[in-house]
Amino acid sequence: MSTTVFDSFLFRDMFGTPAMREVFSDTAYVRRIIDAETALARAQAEVGIIPAAAASDITLKADFDSLDLDRLRTETETVGYPVLPIVKQVADQCGDAGRYLHWGATTQDIMDTAVMLQCKQGIALLETQLGQVRDALRQLATEHIDTVTAGRTHLQHALPITFGYRCAVWLSALDRHAERLQQARDRALMVQFGGAAGTLASLGDGPEGLRTRAAFARELGLRDPSITWHVARDGLVELVSLFASVGGSLGKIAWDVMMMCSSEFGELAEPFVPGRGASSTMPQKRNPISSELMFAAAKLLRDKSSSILDATMQDFERATGPWHLEWATVPESFLLLAGSLHQAEFMLSGLEVKTDRIRENTHLCDPARYLGSAQAMTCGVTRATTGSAGE
Incomplete structure (x- = not known):
């Protein structure tokens, strides 16, 4: 038995949709992490922080299908987060260019x-x-x-x-x-890039950090x-x-x-x-x-x-x-x-x-049906004199 309705083969399409599950699947998440890393490399190359050739290699060689997912899962449990384990594998895929991966992030x-x-x-x-x-x-x-x-x-x-x-x-x-x-x-929907304490200090004290974040946002179609x-x-x-x-x-x-x-x-x-x-x-x-x-x-x-x-x-x-x-x-x-x-x-x-039943039910509101004719008449007089039907 599944532990949540979101994973249950019995209930999952009652509390979600296949399309949305795919967006938030582990596979999609790891792919989006790789997308973020490659986009960051391209942004930093645009600003001149890393070589353009390195950004090109990172973009071309970063490959989800080549990841060892069992190793990734084990290392994520050890580290507590998946990014470092992913970066280690992707850096290996990229050869010499891998040393520029995750730069300043x-x-x-x-x-x-x-x-x-x-x-x-x-x-x-x-x-x-x-x-x-x-x-x-x-x-x-x-x-x-x-x-x-x-x-x-x-x-x-x-x-x-x-x-x-x-x-x-x-x-x-x-x-x-x-x-x-x-x-x-x-x-x-904002891009995130600030470095260790959020100050972009890893990219120096010039404008390169802010320029990188702006380019990073453009690469991914997110707000800066x-x-x-x-x-x-x-x-x-x-x-x-x-x-x-x-x-x-x-x-x-x-x-x-x-x-x-x-x-x-x-x-x-x-x-x-x-x-x-x-x-x-x-x-x-x-x-x-x-x-x-x-x-x-x-x-x-x-x-x-x-x-x-x-x-x-x-x-x-x-x-x-x-x-x-x-x-x-x-x-x-x-x-x-x-x-x-x-x-x-x-x-x-x-x-x-069911329009017939709807029409039939409208007649239930006749006060005489519930109050009797004398009470209904009194109710009508009250409405006439107060100008209000109440709530």
């Missing part, structure tokens, strides 16, 4: 930059998924612009609305999240930060916190859908797939599985946002432990949101809207 420079490259790929996937969910909601809002339903406040019938209106409210939050995601991407962010982790906090917020908005949709799918409401049903939501003992059941998974993901994402906030409190110029929280929190957050968006797109694209 520290382990966290490369690991943070590799994570930023993963985040860049992951955000591109999330933006596509979010767009698909928004498209599905626009379609529902358009199709049901005239489908009158009971508005509900405090779980009681309030005034009539349309189901299209309800979908448009759901959509409005996701539209704002799409804008936030674009802004966060532009702000948070104003200063080293080894212990200023607000960028990753912004991303994970935003993912928790998006997950919460999806969880709100899921909650509404689940209630409207209940036998008492009977107004919606998730898309029919043979066996989907089936019960082992009750053949009449059709459980809202996608909504349940979206709801669970929202709660798990809230937990991830708490963990990433803990990771912001780091000591001096290099953390003694909070950084390690990110190694689990960041990939899992991307996976959870990708999984929730996948479930949302599936559910909303094929959602069955």
